[in-house]
Amino acid sequence: MWFRKKRIYADAAAATPLSARARGELLRLLDVYGNAGAIHSEAVAAKKELDDAREMIASSIGAHADEMIFSASGTESNNIAIHGVLRPLLQKHGELHAITLAIEHQSVLEPLRALKAEGLTTTELGVDSEGFVSLKDLEEAITDKTVFVSVQMVNSEVGTVEPIQEIAKLIRRIKKNRQEASTSASLPLYLHTDASQAPLWLPLRVEKLGIDLLTLDAQKVLGPKGIGALYIKRSTVISPVIRGGVQERGLRGGTPNVPLAGSFAVAMQDAAKDVEMRASRVAETRDYLLSEIKKRIPEVVVNGPTKEGRVANNLNIAIPGLDAEMAVIGLDAEGIAVSTRSACNTGDESPSHVIQALGTPRELLKNAVRITLLPDATKGDVVAIAVALEKIAKRYKTTI
Template identity: 40%
Template structure:
């Protein structure tokens, strides 16, 4: 063997944790026994089934503790997208009023909400889309103004997946409750909290939400598992029918390993929340300051104060963000333009950044999202690479 073989494969720098996260070792370990060993179907009544059922119910309890909810308010699904679909279609399909139902949501939602809202409109529902303010935040007053007697659902994301802004969910919850009390109408509040668990509190009572979407694959859990919190008494119809699992709201054999993994990943997120938020906020502010210094015309997209600790989203005017992503990839650095979750038709332009009235930034912004694996040195490597990348990506 030649000594030439001893080169080390260069480690890549992953800075797109908002798109997905690797499964933590602890999560993988917890899932392990549920593939081949404890493989029973929770619907069966002998030992293997009882073991599987127990694992699912323990996971439910763990998550309920984190959300401050009842166990039976947790419905496991196959993804965040499915959870959001269940929340929106579930409420719409169980609506029995005479007037066409009305829902209120925002122009910066993830497609899992935005596209459902479009589809609801296509079948005759009324949809009001609220713009965020120039900081990318959805204000409680803008939601309040959109409420009508026939409004049956408000859906506002907790933290935005692209620009990392954190919406005032408690305040929005409060104006919705006040409106309901004043008018005596039935009106639910859903939040897509997929980006929240690593950095933000999830207590559903203090948030004041009736429905909350979570996705394991954004919190270092497995892909293919999500959940919907649905407050007791929320009137929902399923989007899938069958064996009647998950309190009749989500049929299909439970993904036992995935559910066990999701619970552990949410526990880990809760345990490390403060520490991770502190460390990544420091790195975030350091990177933002450096980039704004490197590029005098650059600007931060979205609020600086109400922002996820791991999100850096910067507009560098004149830069072709799509090209910059390719160039950075060639250097071994993974970042995103817009978000991974746009629909194909939207191409490389960001509808979220357009909603900030920064149209020119929609194709010139990079999303850099950090995570558990990110070190200061990774950011330094990125900062060092940026000037020549930006020069080339015109």
């Protein structure tokens, strides 16, 4: 009798499977078919479920329910944050300035670049060899025309956890100085963070973080695909991006997807429980993975943080002479799923913009393999990954 070998899924930064609770909630809510915008009984039932989901997600990050809007993805949430805040300011004030990092996700970089045609100048700050932004560089980049700063909380490729609280403190100080120095109304200065990769691994409390806008994505937290959320602090001035309805505070027209919202809410609620314990356990497993790889492939190079400041489930490595795509294909044949970069950039044959921004040597630019563990990853799983990597390296590695 033939037995199918269990596959090991280690691409959690791209997408996660549905948790049992999220799946159960999704199935329960599939029977809630009313349009939450109507007033009959079926619609009222749908609206109640939607309101409950919004409240649960808000509670999981320490926000108010009226500060949360649903979207179709983390990418859409980033676009709403950027275009919704910046377009009205550009129309009112003319040429303005924004700041982000060179290693940001394309759903931040591309919308900011697109606004160049409307008068926006964007500084894409460099980072150090581990992916960290310098607070000094950030402060020096802020001008009197800077109105928007966007820094990803957890980099999706190399797992760098940026100092969002310190960045928020810096921005608060600059805003205070602006107000004290100006007799007229000064320009606003908003801080946005894409926290899509964070909820399973970091405690999220928006007041403590000090941000104005925060992006979430259900598929990264054991929730369903096709839904995201955006936290918008009450004092933030933002305009509609998707027009044609009054849903989501009038910022995103369209009938809300109640089953996805409810499933997302359960996933976020579960993610917030025992998050530090979960992160500690998986970080230990991740570190064991690295030790097993080093034992078998001593020349392995770690991309991103080497000690502190890496999210618990992320390991990004390069094996000199082993093409990353060949490694991914080889591992897949061995029953292991990993990736080379953000799934949103798959198909782009150029080296990862994140790996390039770290100052990685040219000969290693196409060797980066991203391994991102699920919460239930075991030491047996990571030993299997290390063994398979050694096998593939011996088979496909070239001399450089």
